[in-house]
Structures are given as structure tokens and as C-alpha cells.
Amino acid sequence: MSSRIIIFDDNQERLNSVAMLLNLSDDFTCSGTFHNANNLVADITNSKPELVLMDIDMPGVDGIEATKLVRKHFDALPVIIQTNFEEDERIFGSLRAGANGYLLKKTSPERFLESLREALDGGAPMTGSIAVKVLQHFSTQTQTKNNYNLTEREKHILSFLVKGYSYKLIAAECGITYNTVNNHIRNIYDKLYVNSATEAVSLAIKQRLV
Amino acid sequence: MSSRIIIFDDNQERLNSVAMLLNLSDDFTCSGTFHNANNLVADITNSKPELVLMDIDMPGVDGIEATKLVRKHFDALPVIIQTNFEEDERIFGSLRAGANGYLLKKTSPERFLESLREALDGGAPMTGSIAVKVLQHFSTQTQTKNNYNLTEREKHILSFLVKGYSYKLIAAECGITYNTVNNHIRNIYDKLYVNSATEAVSLAIKQRLV
DNA sequence: AATGATATAGCAAATATTTGTCATACAAAT
DNA sequence: ATTTGTATGACAAATATTTGCTATATCATT
The missing domain is CATH 1.10.10.10 (Winged helix-like DNA-binding domain superfamily/Winged helix DNA-binding domain)
Known part of the structure; x- marks a missing residue:
């Protein structure tokens, strides 16, 4: 019994290669590929995935907006964000949107498949460099925390x-x-x-x- | 060339077993074990570690305070928090204190050693369930984000x-x-x-x- | 014994905010 | 055509905040 995954990505080549990787694996099936998230709710309703792979850079509805929509309409459906870049704005935007994980596209196929399993298992897979940024987000707040000597x-x-x-x-x-x-x-x-x-x-x- | 690790933990048994695990590995050496963090600055100055393992529950200076001290005095020295429990208060307290990673003590030896490598490599290893809490911390803020229809x-x-x-x-x-x-x-x-x-x-x- | 920080309290005045009420204009939707 | 939402503007009165003073008492430190 393999898990149904769908992919949103405006890059056709990438879409094909990830779908192929999924279908070659034992435990995943790609049950839908979409070039944009403009019909996301209908697409998900029809393809009934167990996990969504979301590219962040898409024309029209972008990956962050799309993730918000998933959260709104399909509460428990895990979303893994994929991107080439690690810009703070996008990372935190995605996390705030309710993404369950954040992977760089350069992640190795093994680590990638392992991350999907982790997400389906209720985990929150993150590329190491993303995890670092997330932790830094917490600690930098304390850096500037002067107490101003308030009594x-x-x-x-x-x-x-x-x-x-x-x-x-x-x-x-x-x-x-x-x-x-x-x-x-x-x-x-x-x-x-x-x-x-x-x-x-x-x-x-x-x-x-x- | 193995990396020098020191451990702060008030549990002697745990201290011994982790030290043994490190010394049995090829790439780590335990170069100090301490029952409390009351002399942390001196202890670190003397043992010159490349990474610190920090128990969170310690009498006197606790793991969170100790982590802040490390951040203050040894800016770049990575600290990995270890604990038996996953209480939000402590997790976020540790992260704010500037911890580089957060592992549950039940983590497998393989994953544990792998996490140390990751931390030494500039990463931020986290037990899966901790990563989930961290991400939820972001998204719950957005959950309640009504826009109130402001123009x-x-x-x-x-x-x-x-x-x-x-x-x-x-x-x-x-x-x-x-x-x-x-x-x-x-x-x-x-x-x-x-x-x-x-x-x-x-x-x-x-x-x-x- | 003197100093400094903290918590307390008061009075007065100058400003700022808040609320009530009213009104015009434009654009979009019914 | 009428309603609705938005942005604009005004006047007045009731409250609230802010600032400038002064003052006492306690506690810890020098």
C-alpha cells in the first residue's frame, strides 16, 4: 500500500523527475502533478493525496498562498515546501502558512524520500540549513533582549x-x-x-x- | 582527529554511558563530564570542547541558564540540549537561550552521533517531535490571524x-x-x-x- | 551617616485620546 | 437607482495621558 503524493511545480522537468522518483519507490505513488495552484482545492479534492509537495515559486497563486489554502480546506493534509533558495522571508512565510516541512531541492533522493515518510508520520522534516535559520530566529530575539533595568x-x-x-x-x-x-x-x-x-x-x- | 565533547548532566549513570558512547566512536572524544554547571565558564575554559552536551534538569544553574552563559562567553561553541521531556516551556526556553539543537534522551545512539556531527557541521539537529513543535509555534500564530477586514x-x-x-x-x-x-x-x-x-x-x- | 534606588503619594497644567454626532464624495455592487 | 463600503472632514465634550514639580519612607550600599 503506497502513499498518494501530489506535486505542484511550474517546472515541467522537475515535475517529471520527482514524479518518477516517487513512482520508482516502493512506498509512494504520484497521484497528480500540477503546474500551478490556481485550482488547488479542486485538484486536491479530485486526487485525494495523503501529502502535498509544493514548489514555492509559481505564477498565479504562489506556494505560500497555496499552503494557506491547504491548511484552510484540508486541515490535516501535510504540505512539504520545496525550493531552490533559502530566503528568510519565504522560509518564515511558509512556516507561518502552516507548512509541515521545508526542503531544498538539492536534497538527495534518499533524504528526500525519508523526509516524506517522516512527514506522513507526523514529523517536520527540514533541511539542516533551514533548521538553523529557524533556531536562529528564536535566539536572535534574545540577543537584543536588554532588560532596561526595569524593577x-x-x-x-x-x-x-x-x-x-x-x-x-x-x-x-x-x-x-x-x-x-x-x-x-x-x-x-x-x-x-x-x-x-x-x-x-x-x-x-x-x-x-x- | 576526533572532536572534543563535554557533558553536563546531574545523572552519573547517564554521564558515564554517554561518555562511553562518545569514546567508543571513531570521531568523538569525551573530554569532560560535569555534574552541574556551577563552574561552567572555568570548566569550558579548561576542557576546551568543540561541542557541549547539556542536560536541561540540573540543580543550581539549569541547562537553559547554562546555555545562555555559553552563548555569552563562548559565542561559537555549539550546545546541544538533552532532556527526557518535551515541555514547550523548556524547548522554547532552550532555543531562545541559543541552543544549537534539541535532542530527546531516548534518541538512538546512531541518530545521536549523527546529530553531533550535524551540529559540528553548523547544523541544528532536532528530534522530530521537537521540530514539529517548533513549526507549530509559527503556524499557530497564523491560525488565529483573522484580518478583521481592515482596509x-x-x-x-x-x-x-x-x-x-x-x-x-x-x-x-x-x-x-x-x-x-x-x-x-x-x-x-x-x-x-x-x-x-x-x-x-x-x-x-x-x-x-x- | 550619607547616598542612591525604589515605592509610595499629591497637585496642576498642558496635551492627547476617545466618543457622539453629522456630513460629503466616490466607487462598486445589488 | 439605491444601497453599501470607503475615505474624507468637522465640532464638541468627556476622559485619559503626559509632564513638571514636590515629598515621604524604606532598604541596601558605601
Whole structure:
């Protein structure tokens, strides 16, 4: 019993070679090849795949949009993105779109087939260099994480600001007066080098101060 | 020429077995084992490893704090986190701390050694289930991403709010009057179901509306 | 003992935001 | 032709935020 795979790729040569690779394998069958994702929902409905291989560069509906559509209409259907390039924008765009894996086209046939098995098994296959970028995405956020020397009280009040609480409400929540809240907020602004609540909230969220 | 690896783990048995596994391999040497990370900087300085294996549960300085220390003092030294559990908090904590990989202890010896090679090679080895969590971290953000039917103008003005601009400044930037800005902002608030700039900014950033 | 950081509190004023209400104009859709 | 959505603009009043001062008390450090 082999798993049904379909491929979206605007490159005919690539489409043929991947389909052939799949059909030569024991455990996969290529049950559809498409040059674009303009009729994606109908194409998937008709071909009933167990996994979708998606090229990222396609005319019309691109691979990222197409992945979003798959997520929307076929919730559990795994999508593996394939591309020649490793641009951050596209990688993170694809991941946000809900892709289950991200492979460079230069991946070896063995590793490629192994990745499909992994994805069908509920895994998230990624080319090594992609995994590195993903991890860096996390750590770079901490790199810039200065604490600005906010006191506990200030952090607490900042967190209320982020929730959209008014001075009055913060005062009530903290059991201090409106005036004291006002003072703490000034001090927060001084330390963060901002001069409005919106700036403080923006910075707090982006730099993970809360 | 085998690569020098050191291990931090409070479990003596585990420490021994991993060290033995490394020493039995052709390409690795265990050049240090430590029960805790309390003297991490000195330990690393003395043992000069090419890669660090870090247990996450340790008394005193835990694996996440220890990883931050490595990042701070030995910028390029790869750290692989090892743990028995897959709790989101710890996974993302480790990744934010700057870990280069994240392996479950139940990983097979073959896969384990292969992962070390990958890490030394600049890669980011992850157990499959961890990779899934990492990808889900991205996509869940998009799941809740409703667009709230904001118009282009509204999105544009919302982005200025996020930058902390005042009504006046937004009016000047957009070439419209203060009153019109006011109107757009009311409409934004209506659509986002909020009633203050801070709430709008908070929601906009968290749900990636800008 | 003096200093500095923190948390608290108050008053006043200048600004800014928020809400209510109304109105015009254009384009797209019914 | 009429409705709907969008962008624009205005006026006024009620609130809220921001800034400039001052002040006290506690705690830890020098």
C-alpha cells in the first residue's frame, strides 16, 4: 500500500523527475502533478493525496498562498515546501502558512524520500540549513533582549499597559493610587526611552519584556 | 582527529554511558563530564570542547541558564540540549537561550552521533517531535490571524499607531486631517473590538496585523 | 551617616485620546 | 437607482495621558 503524493511545480522537468522518483519507490505513488495552484482545492479534492509537495515559486497563486489554502480546506493534509533558495522571508512565510516541512531541492533522493515518510508520520522534516535559520530566529530575539533595568513593579505595571488597562484600572489592580501608577509609568518611559503608552507597549512586546 | 565533547548532566549513570558512547566512536572524544554547571565558564575554559552536551534538569544553574552563559562567553561553541521531556516551556526556553539543537534522551545512539556531527557541521539537529513543535509555534500564530477586514488605509494607520505616532503625526504622515485620523482609528477600534490605542497595538503585534 | 534606588503619594497644567454626532464624495455592487 | 463600503472632514465634550514639580519612607550600599 503506497502513499498518494501530489506535486505542484511550474517546472515541467522537475515535475517529471520527482514524479518518477516517487513512482520508482516502493512506498509512494504520484497521484497528480500540477503546474500551478490556481485550482488547488479542486485538484486536491479530485486526487485525494495523503501529502502535498509544493514548489514555492509559481505564477498565479504562489506556494505560500497555496499552503494557506491547504491548511484552510484540508486541515490535516501535510504540505512539504520545496525550493531552490533559502530566503528568510519565504522560509518564515511558509512556516507561518502552516507548512509541515521545508526542503531544498538539492536534497538527495534518499533524504528526500525519508523526509516524506517522516512527514506522513507526523514529523517536520527540514533541511539542516533551514533548521538553523529557524533556531536562529528564536535566539536572535534574545540577543537584543536588554532588560532596561526595569524593577519588578515596573515590569508588572508595563504588563498591564500591554493588556490595555487604563491608569485607573492599574491603580485598582495593584492597590496603589492613580498618582503612583502615573509615577511608575514615567519611570518606565524614562528607562525605555519612549514617551507614550503605545511606544512602550510596542517595545515591550517586540523585545519580550513581558 | 576526533572532536572534543563535554557533558553536563546531574545523572552519573547517564554521564558515564554517554561518555562511553562518545569514546567508543571513531570521531568523538569525551573530554569532560560535569555534574552541574556551577563552574561552567572555568570548566569550558579548561576542557576546551568543540561541542557541549547539556542536560536541561540540573540543580543550581539549569541547562537553559547554562546555555545562555555559553552563548555569552563562548559565542561559537555549539550546545546541544538533552532532556527526557518535551515541555514547550523548556524547548522554547532552550532555543531562545541559543541552543544549537534539541535532542530527546531516548534518541538512538546512531541518530545521536549523527546529530553531533550535524551540529559540528553548523547544523541544528532536532528530534522530530521537537521540530514539529517548533513549526507549530509559527503556524499557530497564523491560525488565529483573522484580518478583521481592515482596509488598507486602516492597516496603514494601525502601523503608525504601533510605531507610537500621535494623531497629529499620523495626520501629517498620511496627508489627511487630524479628524480623519480620528475617524479611521475609531473604525479600527470597532473592527478589532478594542477601545484604546494600547489594546489595538497589543493585538496588532500579537496577531501580526502589521 | 550619607547616598542612591525604589515605592509610595499629591497637585496642576498642558496635551492627547476617545466618543457622539453629522456630513460629503466616490466607487462598486445589488 | 439605491444601497453599501470607503475615505474624507468637522465640532464638541468627556476622559485619559503626559509632564513638571514636590515629598515621604524604606532598604541596601558605601
